[in-house]
Amino acid sequence: MARLTFTAADITKMKLSSGLGHLSWSNARLETVKRKIKDHHLERQEDCCCYCNRNFYGEFRMVIDIEHIIPKSECLPHIFTQKNLSVACKRCNMNIKKADLRFLTTALNLLPNRLFKSKYYKFIHPNLDNYDSHLMLYSVQQGRKKLIKYNVVNESAKGKFTFEYFKLRRLELNSFDLAQDATERVEVNEPDIGVQFDHLVSLLNS
Numbered sequence: 001m002a003r004l005t006f007t008a009a010d011i012t013k014m015k016l017s018s019g020l021g022h023l024s025w026s027n028a029r030l031e032t033v034k035r036k037i038k039d040h041h042l043e044r045q046e047d048c049c050c051y052c053n054r055n056f057y058g059e060f061r062m063v064i065d066i067e068h069i070i071p072k073s074e075c076l077p078h079i080f081t082q083k084n085l086s087v088a089c090k091r092c093n094m095n096i097k098k099a100d101l102r103f104l105t106t107a108l109n110l111l112p113n114r115l116f117k118s119k120y121y122k123f124i125h126p127n128l129d130n131y132d133s134h135l136m137l138y139s140v141q142q143g144r145k146k147l148i149k150y151n152v153v154n155e156s157a158k159g160k161f162t163f164e165y166f167k168l169r170r171l172e173l174n175s176f177d178l179a180q181d182a183t184e185r186v187e188v189n190e191p192d193i194g195v196q197f198d199h200l201v202s203l204l205n206s
Contacts, residue, residue: 004040004082006033014080022072022079033080038066041087041126050086050126051097051166053137054148065090069126070115071099074108083116086126092166103165123162134159148175 006014010033017024024030038061041050047057056064067088070078078084088097101108103123111120118128124135134156138149150168152159163169 001043002040004036006036010036018076018079022076025072025079034066037080037082037085038064038087040082041066041085045087045126049089049092050131051088051092051123051162052168052171053131053135054089054171055139056089063090064088065093067093067097067126069121070101070104070108073099074101075115078115081116083127096166103161122158123165124158129158135162146175148172 013029013033017027017030020027042064048055050067065088067086068075068079069084069086072079075084097103103121104111105120105122116128118125121128124131132153134153135158136151136153138151140147149172150163152163
């Protein structure tokens with residue numbers, strides 16, 4: 001895979017952006033930089049979401065997010081650190097993870113300066129872990145019918161956490177429903193309602 005490289009102009013833009021704070025990420029002057037970052041991580045992730053591992057090859061690029069593993073609002077010094085960047089679908093990035101930090105093994109302010117070690121992350125880290133060593137996605141398509149199933153590899157704690165944290169069971173169930181010509185289950189996008197829904201499901205299953 002080609003190495004990600006930046007021009008002197010790119011580096012100047014990134015330094016300026018870092019000095020202005022995380023909100024500067026949306027500044028138009030970073031478009032070229034962000035295009036390079038997205039292209040690099042799409043290739044690295046083989047056109048798959050770094051969290052649910054679903055393929056988005058050929059998808060319109062606006063539906064694919066550059067993902068800051070530790071949110072840029074919480075980790076400004078690493079806003080352009082490549083170990084803190086990947087690509088994710090909007091479901092995993094915007095509807096589920098957002099700016100949450102519960103995937104860290106301890107509070108961010110208690111972690112050492114060297115944040116990028118696998119042991120500090122409960123889920124499968126896109127740049128520090130091998131996804132398939134923890135969680136395997138199986139996909140079968142016949143005509144327009146498609147089924148997906150996740151399998152936690154060797155009882156991996158990271159695999160289990162990723163499966164639960166990103167609510168991957170819902171993706172499995174949706175694929176089963178659609179394969180049987182049933183109505184696709186609508187996922188809850190409102191965080192507070194989602195928490196109550198998950199609580200209700202746990203009570204029903206207990």
